[in-house]
Amino acid sequence: MAGPVLGAADSEAAYAKINLALHVRKRLPNGYHELETIFAFLDRGDVVSVQPGKGLNLKIGGPFANGLSCTDNLVIDAARRLAEVSGIAAGARLHLDKRLPVASGIGGGSADAAATLRLLNRFWGLDHSLDRLAEIARPLGADVPACVLSETCSGAGIGQDLTAIPDAGLGRYSVLLVNPMVPVSTADIFAAWDGLDRGGLVAGDILSIAENGRNDLQAPAVAMVPMLTVLLRLLEDCEPVMARMSGSGATCFALFETLAEAQKAQDHCLQAMDGAWAMIGSFR
Incomplete structure (x- = not known):
């Protein structure tokens, strides 16, 4: 695109x-x-x-x-x-x-x-x-x-x-977004959150904060859209810096050191998930 x-x-x-x-x-x-x-x-x-x-x-x-x-x-x-x-x-x-x-x-x-x-x-x-x-x-x-x-x-x-967060240092990564083309309701996902406070963000550089963090909406989203488990596994197969669902889903993202790795991962996901949408970009 x-x-x-x-x-x-x-x-x-x-x-x-x-x-x-x-x-x-x-x-x-x-x-x-x-x-x-x-x-x-x-x-x-x-x-x-x-x-x-x-x-x-x-x-x-x-x-x-x-x-x-x-x-x-x-x-x-x-x-x-x-x-x-x-x-x-x-x-x-x-x-x-x-x-x-x-x-x-x-x-x-x-x-x-x-x-x-x-x-x-x-x-x-x-x-x-x-x-x-x-x-x-x-x-x-x-x-x-x-x-x-x-x-x-x-x-x-x-x-x-x-x-x-100035000088976040994310510019060196290529970002792959993949969506299985299953729309999800933000309200429904938040409503399905289990209500447990698992703690706040930890201190550190931006990547450490992200890697040590989580998406508390990922579990309820996976329960509603089981193919997200498949998608996240496909992304992890490609050995990204990190992979996670964004927001309330259903788009998942993965960070890669090179554009070539991101492109290879995109091909891997699209070949395995018929009808999925994907986009590669860079951080602003």
Whole structure:
């Protein structure tokens, strides 16, 4: 899959997100969960583009556009939120090129909303900082502020209390994403979490934190989608630096020292899992 066109004045990449570790600590009365996570972002994903227009409207294309609503969509929600907070009545004709699977644990709608905020901030000449956009994004969803920043960071609270991790040292790795094309409900996965607090993230360099961490949603996801066990075993067969499920699934990722190793692992997984989706990228 080709990467998004970056740097164009009328388009913005919605970078794929992975959770290097995801520790669920407790359920909160408001229905959310308190967690600790490490967000990291790849250099490719969906693409949101914009043209001048009256009002706010959205069209969706791309390989994963089927079934998505152009009105009940976080892209439109983000555009309305930014216009309201900024006190403007500007319009925009938005287009979402949906290249990532839906409901797959790699950002998806959250990344699309975040890209929309960055794009319209520039397009409308609002000049909000990324930190301000992340603050504006908070009501749009737990992962949207992190996706606004799209840089390696830790997340606490419901994932919106962010701390940047500069010089994370992840750039040398190639990242393979594989999804068995079984959509999973984030709400269902969180509901199936067993409620046990297995502790927070440990201190150390970013890779040590990730390797010594876990994804507490992986066990309930595997129970709902047994083929994830097969997928994770296929990835481990290829001797990655590490392999794990991202978010609430069903996408799994593996880190490799070289692009050639990632490509070999991709071939291995796609040959063994008919109909699976895969993408190779680099960390931002």
